[in-house]
Amino acid sequence: MNWQLWSRQVDAVAWVEFKRFWLSRRAIGIYIIALAPNFLMLPLLIRPGRAGMLSTAYAVFFEMFWLRLVIFFGCASIFSQFFRGEILQKTLHYYLLVPVRREIVVLGKYLAAFSGTAMLFSLTTISSYLLYWGRSARGRDFLAGSAGIPELARYVAVVIIACAAYGALFLLLGLLFKNPMLPSMFVLTWESLNYVLPAELQRVSIVHYLRPLLPVILPRGPFVILTEPPSPLVGIPGLMLVTAALLVLAGLVLRRTEITYSAD
Amino acid sequence: MALPEDRIVTFDNVSKFYGETLGVNRVSLSFEPGITSLVGPNGAGKTTLMNLMTGLLRPTRGQVQVLGFRPSDSENMFRRVGYCTQFDYFPKGVTGHDLIYSLLRMHGYGRSEAGSMTHRVIDRVGMSDAADRKVAGYSKGMRQRIKLALAIAHEPRVLVLDEPLNGLDPMARSEVIELFCDLGRAGMHVIISSHILHEVDIISDRIVMMSNGYVVAEGDIQGVRSEMEDHPMQILIRCDRPALVASLVFQQDSVVEARIHKDGQGLLVSTRNPDQFYRLLNRIVLDNQLSIEGIEPADENVHSVYEYLIGGSNGGPIT
Ligand SMILES: Nc1ncnc2c1ncn2[C@@H]1O[C@H](COP(=O)(O)OP(=O)(O)OP(=O)(O)O)[C@@H](O)[C@H]1O
Ligand SMILES: [Mg+2]
Numbered sequence A: 001m002n003w004q005l006w007s008r009q010v011d012a013v014a015w016v017e018f019k020r021f022w023l024s025r026r027a028i029g030i031y032i033i034a035l036a037p038n039f040l041m042l043p044l045l046i047r048p049g050r051a052g053m054l055s056t057a058y059a060v061f062f063e064m065f066w067l068r069l070v071i072f073f074g075c076a077s078i079f080s081q082f083f084r085g086e087i088l089q090k091t092l093h094y095y096l097l098v099p100v101r102r103e104i105v106v107l108g109k110y111l112a113a114f115s116g117t118a119m120l121f122s123l124t125t126i127s128s129y130l131l132y133w134g135r136s137a138r139g140r141d142f143l144a145g146s147a148g149i150p151e152l153a154r155y156v157a158v159v160i161i162a163c164a165a166y167g168a169l170f171l172l173l174g175l176l177f178k179n180p181m182l183p184s185m186f187v188l189t190w191e192s193l194n195y196v197l198p199a200e201l202q203r204v205s206i207v208h209y210l211r212p213l214l215p216v217i218l219p220r221g222p223f224v225i226l227t228e229p230p231s232p233l234v235g236i237p238g239l240m241l242v243t244a245a246l247l248v249l250a251g252l253v254l255r256r257t258e259i260t261y262s263a264d
Numbered sequence B: 001m002a003l004p005e006d007r008i009v010t011f012d013n014v015s016k017f018y019g020e021t022l023g024v025n026r027v028s029l030s031f032e033p034g035i036t037s038l039v040g041p042n043g044a045g046k047t048t049l050m051n052l053m054t055g056l057l058r059p060t061r062g063q064v065q066v067l068g069f070r071p072s073d074s075e076n077m078f079r080r081v082g083y084c085t086q087f088d089y090f091p092k093g094v095t096g097h098d099l100i101y102s103l104l105r106m107h108g109y110g111r112s113e114a115g116s117m118t119h120r121v122i123d124r125v126g127m128s129d130a131a132d133r134k135v136a137g138y139s140k141g142m143r144q145r146i147k148l149a150l151a152i153a154h155e156p157r158v159l160v161l162d163e164p165l166n167g168l169d170p171m172a173r174s175e176v177i178e179l180f181c182d183l184g185r186a187g188m189h190v191i192i193s194s195h196i197l198h199e200v201d202i203i204s205d206r207i208v209m210m211s212n213g214y215v216v217a218e219g220d221i222q223g224v225r226s227e228m229e230d231h232p233m234q235i236l237i238r239c240d241r242p243a244l245v246a247s248l249v250f251q252q253d254s255v256v257e258a259r260i261h262k263d264g265q266g267l268l269v270s271t272r273n274p275d276q277f278y279r280l281l282n283r284i285v286l287d288n289q290l291s292i293e294g295i296e297p298a299d300e301n302v303h304s305v306y307e308y309l310i311g312g313s314n315g316g317p318i319t
Helices: A003-022 A026-034 A036-046 A055-088 A102-134 A137-144 A148-176 A181-192 A207-213 A232-256 B046-053 B074-080 B096-107 B111-124 B140-152 B170-185 B221-230 B242-249 B274-288 B300-309
Strands: B009-018 B021-031 B034-039 B061-066 B081-084 B158-161 B189-194 B206-211 B214-219 B233-239 B255-260 B266-271 B292-297
Touching: A003 A026, A003 A055, A003 A102, A003 B096, A026 A036, A026 A055, A026 A102, A036 A055, A036 A102, A055 A102, A055 A148, A055 A181, A102 A137, A102 A148, A102 A232, A137 A148, A148 A181, A148 A207, A148 A232, A207 A232, B009 B046, B021 B046, B021 B061, B021 B206, B021 B214, B034 B046, B034 B170, B046 B061, B046 B189, B074 B081, B081 B140, B096 B111, B096 B140, B111 B140, B140 B158, B140 B170, B158 B170, B170 B189, B206 B221, B214 B221, B233 B242, B233 B274, B242 B255, B242 B266, B242 B274, B266 B274, B274 B292
Parallel strands: B034 B189, B034 B206, B081 B158, B158 B189
Antiparallel strands: B009 B021, B009 B061, B206 B214, B233 B266, B233 B292, B255 B266
């Protein structure tokens, strides 16, 4: 086992991939989407007091819009490109012709995508949260109090864990499917309607483990099938395990991947 | 004298199918150090063979070994192997220098070592002036040189080059050929593909002639030429009394074989002189009132390949 060499190789792959993706024109759309919550906060700034200064209001915004849509689709379009884009542009073979294990290519690409995504979405989560509470004296009191910053920290943690888990899933889907958008829609439906499924199936989802980590847990709709929500002590290691398993799977898939694109 | 396994590249009964499409079929070869050329027309299977050798494809059947390693063992393989592919695609926005440098970093070389190796190899292929420009703005020949640089940057022992002379002007061609000869003399395996025999014949120690997924001839250039010339042509004749025809065609010296087809409704004739054979067959048909359903060359490709590659008095085919 040559751990030292492997870590240098992961580093090299991740760094090259990071620059290639995050400093490219492709990433501009992602930056704009990531800024969306801040734009949504702007009307509140102009007319403070319209929306209640409630943790619940931010929680609704965070779960329904930010987590479900922006982070989900953000991860889908970022992570799935890391392999699918390479195949469409017919450049994947460069990575398969260096003395690097294919698992290391997977890990390097994952880290490049994850570090950028997690940083970006954490920053915009923080800024949206500060904008939300910071616009009135009462809100600033809440932030300065004992509950404000810990609540923010939990939101950021959820964002990072969500990026890690959804990221691994979409990296794999990008390797497997020509058009990863279709399976992504399936995953979205699965994740959104998950709570009406039987308990066993609920466990086969990412959102099931993410929700209990949220600082404010919203009530569900009328068709909820109640299950015991997993405790964070189970949820966090569980999601890490799922992430690792998805990455191992991606490694196996890349191992079996053949270059069949044509030369012209 | 057989070389030890860690000095040769071997294909052991290797076949590759793309779904239903044949890539290569039952290839058994062993490459020794020196320059080996894979020659064959478009679709012969040259790229398929090279992709199998480098693990970009997995064989449907059979086994490939490179210096004793499996191509799937990328860690060991690509310390020793460099592959200049036929793919003419590059990551977006990359410069020639960055491409080579970043891939050398992935090998595990440190910054300064990777940096000096990059400069050295770019200089070697004569690309120093353009190295910091984006590959997207390169000419075909410049892209070809950068790919070549990439393949030799880590000083491999086996160099696989898919149509490396494509797009190079005559000057560059002779420079690059000189480079291959140097590497071949230094004891490296240099495996070059081309669809023009006379482009590579003088520099090659060995030629592998391919057509439609099969190796049709193999050996040094004299051997290959005579093998191709001697290769009899097979003709399949569909008729009602194949046994009679078989006995009659043997009058001709140039017929080396006549076999009744399995279904009893035809026969397979091998002849060194097809024209003469067709004339004889006409006579047999008329004399015996045979009913012939069809006549077709059974392996025309070998002959057309031969014509294409070697035939013609003034050089090779138009490409
Ligand atoms: N990805 C693929 N999918 C299906 N068939 C393929 C694929 N790649 C190659 N083939 C088929 O395999 C056969 C061999 O192709 P290959 O590219 O190896 O030939 P080649 O000798 O390299 O030709 P060229 O001189 O055009 O480069 C051809 O019949 C081709 O159509
Ligand atoms: Mg080819």
